[in-house]
Amino acid sequence: MKISGSTALVTGANRGFGRHLAAELAARGGTVYAAPATPTASTCPA
Numbered sequence: 001m002k003i004s005g006s007t008a009l010v011t012g013a014n015r016g017f018g019r020h021l022a023a024e025l026a027a028r029g030g031t032v033y034a035a036p037a038t039p040t041a042s043t044c045p046a
Contacts, residue, residue, distance in 0.1 A: 004029030
């Protein structure tokens with residue numbers, strides 16, 4: 001699957017699977033919009 005040049009919205013990106021997914025997509029050249037699971041959580045990897 002071609003990731004480079006793709007855009008993704010990842011919810012729950014501040015921890016767990018969402019965090020890992022956001023990091024992997026960004027590492028493979030994708031544009032990532034990362035949203036935390038809770039509004040006060042703000043440590044997103046991308």
